[in-house]
Amino acid sequence: MITLNNVTKYFHTKQGRNYILKDMSITIPSETNIGILGRNGAGKSTIMRMLGHIEFPNKGSITSDHTFSWPLGLGGGFVGKMTGKANVRFVCRLYGRSEKQINEIIAFVKDFSELGNYFDMPIETYSSGMKGRLSFGLSLAFDFDYMLIDETLSVGDARFRKKSKEALMQKIEHCHVLLVSHDMGTLKDICDAGIVVNQGQMYYYNDINDAITEYENINKKAG
Amino acid sequence: MIARKPLQIFLAVQKALFLRELGMRFSVSKSGLFWTFFEPFMQVLVMVLIKVVLFGKAGDNFDFAAFLALNFTAYNMFRNILTKSMGSFTANKGLFVYKQVKPIDTIIARVMVEVFITGIIILSFIAIGIYFDFDLNIQNLPMVAFGFVWLVLFSFALGLFIAVSNTFYPSIGRSINVIMTFIMFGSAVFYTIEMIPTQIQTLLLYNPLTHFMEMIHGHYFLVLDDRFVDYHYMLLWTLTLLYTGLWFYRRLEERIISL
Numbered sequence: 001m002i003t004l005n006n007v008t009k010y011f012h013t014k015q016g017r018n019y020i021l022k023d024m025s026i027t028i029p030s031e032t033n034i035g036i037l038g039r040n041g042a043g044k045s046t047i048m049r050m051l052g053h054i055e056f057p058n059k060g061s062i063t064s065d066h067t068f069s070w071p072l073g074l075g076g077g078f079v080g081k082m083t084g085k086a087n088v089r090f091v092c093r094l095y096g097r098s099e100k101q102i103n104e105i106i107a108f109v110k111d112f113s114e115l116g117n118y119f120d121m122p123i124e125t126y127s128s129g130m131k132g133r134l135s136f137g138l139s140l141a142f143d144f145d146y147m148l149i150d151e152t153l154s155v156g157d158a159r160f161r162k163k164s165k166e167a168l169m170q171k172i173e174h175c176h177v178l179l180v181s182h183d184m185g186t187l188k189d190i191c192d193a194g195i196v197v198n199q200g201q202m203y204y205y206n207d208i209n210d211a212i213t214e215y216e217n218i219n220k221k222a223g
Numbered sequence: 224m225i226a227r228k229p230l231q232i233f234l235a236v237q238k239a240l241f242l243r244e245l246g247m248r249f250s251v252s253k254s255g256l257f258w259t260f261f262e263p264f265m266q267v268l269v270m271v272l273i274k275v276v277l278f279g280k281a282g283d284n285f286d287f288a289a290f291l292a293l294n295f296t297a298y299n300m301f302r303n304i305l306t307k308s309m310g311s312f313t314a315n316k317g318l319f320v321y322k323q324v325k326p327i328d329t330i331i332a333r334v335m336v337e338v339f340i341t342g343i344i345i346l347s348f349i350a351i352g353i354y355f356d357f358d359l360n361i362q363n364l365p366m367v368a369f370g371f372v373w374l375v376l377f378s379f380a381l382g383l384f385i386a387v388s389n390t391f392y393p394s395i396g397r398s399i400n401v402i403m404t405f406i407m408f409g410s411a412v413f414y415t416i417e418m419i420p421t422q423i424q425t426l427l428l429y430n431p432l433t434h435f436m437e438m439i440h441g442h443y444f445l446v447l448d449d450r451f452v453d454y455h456y457m458l459l460w461t462l463t464l465l466y467t468g469l470w471f472y473r474r475l476e477e478r479i480i481s482l
Contacts (some may be wrong), residue, residue: 002361034311050482056477065438070320077320086246096227140260 002028004202007060009046021057022200030066033172035187035208036061036180037215039199039222045071046181047197048148049168051178066145068178072135073150080124084115086135087123105141112137112167114149114160117190136164140171149172150180184212230359232323240324241339242331248336252443263299263344267291285444286358289446292348294412300341301378301432302403307333308382310398312390312479319480326479327472330386336381341371358444367441377461384468390479411436412459416451424451431460 007024010017012082020043028034038044042161049055050062072078073188077088088109092102110119113133118126122195139147149168168177181187187194194211196203198218205211233252248256258476262384266367270291308330314331352359360368388395410432416424472479 052320054320055481066284068323077317081247082243082250086243088395089240090243091321093242094236094323096231124405182395 001030002062002064002066004028005063007057007062009043009050009055009057010198013123018198018200019200021202024200024202025058025060026193026202026204028204031176031192032193033177033179033191035191035194035211036178036197037187037194039078042199044197045073045150046177047202048150048180051146052082052148068197069139069142069147070145071130078123080132081122082097084113084119084126085110088138089094089135092141095142105138108141109134109137112140114135122156133160133164137202144175147175147177149177151182187212225294230306233328234324236328237332237335240318240328241335244332244336244460245339248277248340260344260347263292263295264294264330264347266299275349282481289358290440290444291413292352292357293440294436295445296344296348297374297413297436298407298432299344300337300371301306301374302407303340304334304378305322305385305399305403306381307337309389309396310433311382311386312482316482320482326361326476327383330379330383334375334382339374360445361443362445362447363442366440368438370435371444371460373457374439377431377435379459380468383472384464385418387468387471387479388474389482390475390482394428406430406432409433411440415440415447417447428453431457 002025004021004026007021009020011020012018035042036047046055048071051064051100052058052068054071077091079090082090083147085106088106089102090153097105113119113130113136115126115130115134118130119134123131123134165186172190173209179191186190191208194205194208194215194217196205196211196214203211203214205214236416248259268286271288274287311329311333314449315324315326318324318329319326326459349359351357385399388397397428401453409427409430411427416427416433416437428451433455434452438449438452441452442449
């Protein structure tokens with residue numbers, strides 16, 4: 001269960017405050033895979049970051065007894081001057097893994113991400129697709145209650161996308177996802193429920209299809 | 224995932240950050256690493272030469288080379304902790320996506336790396352000291368060690384304070400780099416306060432770092448003492464900086480994370 005209590009979140013812009021959430025209270029039930037929909041700039045990623053505890057509401061609080069992954073996006077959280085391998089090792093240490101486990105995880109990530117020689121080269125030489133592959137492979141090695149995924153599935157070529165999707169389907173048998181995506185197909189495949197973010201409010205739908213319908217309505221209204 | 228206790232998380236984060244910082248030092252910049260270890264020897268050598276040229280060989284009743292080695296080691300540690308802490312938040316911004324990494328952790332890890340490097344430099348000075356028969360008779364080892372530990376805490380407190388201010392006012396960091404050069408001349412690094420005229424003494428003793436230097440070499444050499452050291456003054460600085468630094472940090476932590 002994820003509970004938002006009177007959460008207000010805004011950013012300062014030249015035109016004044018830009019509200020992402022305005023005094024929002026909502027309870028999101030557990031044990032579901034949730035897709036987050038909204039127009040560009042509606043605040044999907046910000047909400048994701050707030051759930052991952054790296055962005056904080058201006059007012060109110062978000063509580064949950066679940067563990068969340070770091071937000072998996074396009075290669076955030078890597079240090080450019082370090083090799084892919086060193087970065088993987090670093091994250092494993094953050095999560096308190098033993099040296100033996102670390103070596104296993106490294107072998108797994110190397111194999112999954114298909115980076116080849118690049119795995120031993122500094123991250124700054126990677127393309128954004130390669131970073132995304134590394135990031136996604138690494139996240140699969142850990143168990144969280146919720147994985148926060150921000151468009152990572154659209155990384156790489158068609159074959160790799162298929163592979164990631166399959167890996168994720170396997171993964172969500174024992175964990176859940178909060179997925180931000182603009183690809184309705186992926187959302188329908190992976191998510192059961194949906195959240196639509198629009199004009200400072202979040203709406204929860206038990207069925208992802210209802211959420212998609214609502215999202216399309218919003219898009220139509222906006223023209 | 225098994226829930227870990229806060230201390231366990233803290234230690235895991237510290238280990239990861241420490242090894243990462245150290246790895247970066249060794250792998251990324253080879254010349255930087257060379258200078259880290261070569262600089263103190265150069266400083267001692269140059270100052271000894273300057274002194275011999277200006278005042279001739281005779282004079283002191285203590286070993287001037289050992290005096291410089293001791294002071295430069297302490298001063299360099301202070302300077303490095305300060306400059307490394309200062310840029311810590313911006314340099315490690317990318318790591319804050321992992322919620323267990325708090326900005327202050329990155330500073331603590333950097334301080335630990337500096338302490339570690341200082342330890343290696345001290346060991347190499349001792350090795351050289353033994354080989355060339357420099358003065359290694361320490362008057363009061365526990366007090367010298369305590370001086371170093373206290374200096375680490377003081378530098379950390381100052382570093383944290385500046386790091387937080389620097390995040391919101393970057394010009395502070397730039398001015399610190401300039402100020403640091405002057406601080407070295409005014410901190411009893413290559414002289415003792417006793418050698419200085421009385422009027423200037425009073426001025427220099429406003430600088431807290433002078434007290435640390437006097438404390439460290441005052442307890443090291445048999446012929447020197449800590450008569451100019453005001454321990455209350457040092458404590459006041461340390462506690463004030465630590466308190467204000469932590470207070471500002473607590474208030475601004477969330478803003479630093481989502482920078």
